Structure formats: structure tokens, C-alpha cells
Amino acid sequence: MGDFAGVLRRGERVPEGAVYLPAGRDTALWGRLPAKHDAPVLTVDPGATVVVDTLSHEGLLPDQGSDPGAFFGSHGVTADAVLAEASEFAESGSRTADDGPHVVTGPIAVRGAKPGDLLVIDFLDFTPRVPYGVISSRHGRGALPGEMPPGPDNVSVFTRIGKDTAGTWRGWLPGRDGGRPTTGFPLAPFMGIMGVATDTDERAHSVPPGPHGGNLDIKELVAGTRLYLPVQVPDALAYLGDPHFAQGDGEVALTALEASLRATVRFDVVPEREALRSFGELASPLGESTDYLIPTGLDADLDEAMRGCVRQAVAILAARYGMEPHLAYAYLSAATDFRISQVVDLVQGVHAMIRMSDFEAVPGE
Template identity: 55%
Template sequence: MSGTTLQPGTGRIDGAHYLPTRVEEIHWGWLPTASTPPVLSVQDGDTVTIDTLSHEGVLADQGRDPVAYLAQFGVTDVLRDAIDVAASDLANGADDGPHVVTGPIAVRGARAGDVLRVDVQGLEYRVPYGFVSNRHGYGALAGEFPEDDHSLATREVDALVSNGTVSHYSWITRSAGRDVGRISAGGGRHVEFGLAPFLGLMGVAPDTEEAVPSVPPGEHGGNIDIKHTGIGATLYLPVLVDEAKFYAGDPHFAQGNGEVALTALEASLRATVRLSVVPAADASSVVGALRNPVVETSTHWIPTGMDTDLDEAMRKATRNAITFLHTRFGVPRSVALAYLSATGDFEVSQVVDAVQGVHCMIPKVDWRAWS
């Protein structure tokens, strides 16, 4: 990738509609709900290009000053929307989620009981860098990491961390024909890893007027952090309120299943999605009887399970995978369980978002004769 920064309104806009991240329209740490007015309204089947904004570099423990924070890494071309959000009077305290949530988008014709189909058509890097952060009290090893409140291992490239947060800066470059992240490992050494961008947070408005935090995922989708939702993937979400009210955020350049440190490689993306309504009467042909998020790729169907307890999330993912096979294809439930035990791969989506996630990889090739 190039070292350029994709500022709001610049570069190619592939969608029929364009939605930047504007201070007066976003939600910082909270999700749109049933009573939230839409910031954009589109027809069923329309495409929308959304400039999503990463929270890393904007948060209070990084100084809430992205210009100063990024300067220590040699970054001088800072996203204008990052500067605007940081300089705004929007609150973002210890009880708020970190995510900058863009939306909601009303999809005309969507009704509660329908399914919203979200086709991810494009993901462009907006910046040539990202961060992986570990904060006290969070992550798979909360209480064990960060091990060093002074962040000595990363001090050579990150001199402005506070409260014991360790934010690993990652350069984005090309190596051996692929886009890679490059993190300092001390002593002049670096570790590289491949990139696979996706939006960690895509969802519909929950059917409530109460405040809903952005961190825990649920039936509405939200912060599901499933790395398989990249370009070419489809996310099916149950419509819970009329017009669906779709939103997006938490952009990632890469993530391992589990997201064990707390964050993935967090970095801003320009996403183009197609938003289509699957009427309730037709929903069984795509998701069976499920009323929670389902991902589809070119090779797999991916039912999900979520709970505050990882064991229960696993059980829910198993039940949902059985329900998917039984209600979409008519396979007996006992056969579905046997099949899943033989070949279904259950992966931990993430263990860091209060509500933990497990998803099941069902190979499409096994069901070609049933379609």
C-alpha cells in the first residue's frame, strides 16, 4: 500500500451514497437505538461508502490529541475526522466504550422481523499505520498484562502512553508481495504479519430506547469482531426496528481469533457495503430460523454464539449451527450435531468484549447437493 492518508471526501467513492464520520452525527462508545434519528436514508439494495474511524490515537490514555500522539511516530498527515472527534466536547470516559460508531443508516422498506443483508464490497486503508493496545483490566490475561506499567519494551517508539497502557505502533508496508504490519520488537528488530482488513463493528439498532454500550455484541450484531467479515463476505442481521438503522465502526487491518491483547490491529478504513432487505417470509432460505448474526463467505456459512461465559457461548454457537442446518436444509438435528462434530470448526471470535463470541465454520462444499 502507499503511504498516503485517505482524508474525508478525497479519493474514490464507490458507493451510491457517501457517509463520512462527522462529530455531530456519530456515537462515541454507544450504539444507535430505536429512537435514534438516521443520518442517512437509502433504498433497499443501495451501496454506501462509509469512512470509519479508529479510536486508537484519539483516546484519553493516548492524550486525546492525535496530532501530538502520532507525531512521535513521524506521522504528520493526520485524519481530519480524528482531529475533529478528539477536539470535540463529546464525552468518552471510563464507563464509555472506545468505539467511534458511524450511523445509523435507515434502509427504507426494512421492517422488524426481516433480515438485513450486508455485503462487504470494498475496504480501503485510510492510513499507513495502526495500533495494537493492551490496557489494564482488559484482555485474555487481565491482571497479568501489561506486565510493565512504564512500557519499557515499547518506549523507543511510544513515549506518550499513560495509565500502564501499552500501544504497539505498527507500520504498514509491502513485503514479499503482500501487505504486512510491522511492529518493533526492541533492539532494532521487528516482527511482521499479514493484513486482512474487516470492520469489527457492524450492526442494527436494538429494540430499546435505553443506552446500549458499544463494547458487548448481541443479537443486533455490533462489536462481533469476526475476522471473516472482509471483502466478499456477507453479514446477515435480524432487523429489530423498522428501517434497520445500520451502523459501522471499529475498523481493523488484521485480527487473530480471540483478539487476546484487547485490540486487534486497529486502523481506519473506508468501507463500501450493499444494504439489502431479506423479507421475513424469505429469511429461512438464507439463515434458517436463526435470529442472530450469521456470516457467509464464498466457502463457509458461519453461525455465531455469544455470552458472558465462554463455555455458554460455545454451547450457543453449537445450538445455532444445529438450528441453521436443520431449518435451512431440513437435516435431522441429531445428524446436524454428528456432522458438526465430524467437520464443523468452532473458533473463538473474541474473549475481550464482556460478551464473548464463538463462531462455527460450516463448509459450503458439503451441502452443494442440498441447495
């Protein structure tokens, strides 16, 4: 996580010479994802590093008053600590009830990317832009619809960010409304939404993820990891949004700790032939960290999402390591964790953690 120094406003502390994309009404969409006919707001070559500001939707929505200044002010946030673009979006009237909640920065064209290739997004750094965030629970959504939240209204839990005695940044929650913080959990910032444009005339809703990526909500994709996305349209038309400060696998309450981030990312392209040789034919996005390959499965039915993830993992082990399917299946059962990414985004997600070092081990004599 980059150095956190209070409020990081649009255009502030951008490294000299950096390619920078702010989040604003002319550089971002609200509630929808880019489609094939959208014009890029930025065009870069493969290998380019871009500093991208992202904006959380929390504090902007109708059930929060559609007035970020008033919403955050009611929790003691001063006016100068509310990002200007939050108010700009809330006042714009550009989002309808049929749209998703998320603000998405982009699209970014990556020259030469074509369908069949993989777009690579390397996540180099995530820096918080504000010292607070929100965890929301809304009726009809989350893991316990109809049970939580317990009252008639939606619940938005304001969460302060601060250091513990060891100097670790944490989100702090009270045990009772209005009480002092009693629980602190470490921050691990990442992007909930990262994807490529869909090969459709209509813009996709921002909530359900799919082969294009989108609202994947995979908490492992922190700084130092990467994501491979099957390209659907020329130049990929990439985007980032739905910034998170922290999340547990499952994201059971509907949202995790959501707040605005500045992301530093690098874009690259894997040509189709090389992609097939390295990973087989990817049906869904693939994450990678220093230690793990992270295939995904996505479906409205969590059981089907699990099956899709297992099939994708078997195919990757066959392509990358030459394993026969029944042996790959056995390995996955013995050595790989399959995790629930989220159960709240209409299309549910499962991801696997394939330990790459297992394929570098040499049996003893």
C-alpha cells in the same frame, strides 16, 4: 483490499456518483450504538451501495493523551497524515467515562426493513485510510488481565504498514521496544463493529456485542463476505465502526491492529418468511462467505457462547438442508471448526465455519 495510496482523507477519491457517508461529529456516535429513536444520517433503498468512512478510536483516548496529533506525532507521523476527524472527536468532549471507546458511523436507514426481517450487509471493499495502526493492551481487559501488560501503564503499540519483498501489505512489529521491525503479518481488513439499532430507548454501550451485532470482531468478515442481522426496529438503522487492519482469532491483547478504513458495502433485506426458510430463527448474527456459513454464539461465559453457537448451527442446518438435529450435531462434530472470535469484549464470541460444499457432494456408487 482496495488500492492503498497513503492517507485517504474525508471526501477524497470518492467514486463519481457514489453514495458517500463521511465520519464526522454529525454522522457518527462515539462510544454508543444507535437505538430506536435515533434519526438516520442517511436513508437508502434495499440494494444500495454506500461508501462509508470509518474512524479508529486508537490515538483519541485519554490514556493516549486525547490528542491524536501529539500521539501519532510522537511516533513520527506528520500532522498532514493524521485524519482531521480524529482531532475533531478527541476535542469534542462528547464521550464520557461510561461510554465505550469506538467511533460508529451511522445510523443508515434501509427503507422497508422491519422487525423479523434480516438486514444483509455485503462487504465489497475495505481500503486503509492511513499507513499505520495501533494494537493496545489495557489492564483488567484482554485474555491475561493482571498479567499483561507487565508494567503499571496501559500499552499502545504503534504499528507501521508497508510492503514486503513480494509486494504484500503487512503490519510490522519490532521484537524489542525501539528496535527495528522483525515481524510482519499480512493485512486482512474488516469491520469490528457492524450492526442494527437496538429496540431500546437508551443507546447500547459500544463494547459488548449481541443479537444486534455490534462489536463482533469476526476476522473472517473481510471483503467478499456478508453479514445477516435480525432487524429490531423499522428501517434497521445500520452502522459500521471499529475498523481493523488485521486480527487473530481471540484478539487476546484487547485490540488487534486497529486503524481507519473506508468501507464499500451494499445493504439488502431478506423478508421474514424467506429468512425463516433459509436459516430458521436466528438468535444472533450470521456471516456468509463464498465457501462457508458462519453462525455465531455470544455470551459473557465462553462456554455458553460455544453452546449458543452450536445450537444456532444445528438450527441453520435443519432449516437450510433439512437435517434432523442429531444428524446435524454429528456433522458439526466431524466437519466444522468452531473458533473463538474474541475474548475481550465483555460478551465473548464463538463462530462456526460450516463448509457449504459438503452439502453439494454426491456419494459415489
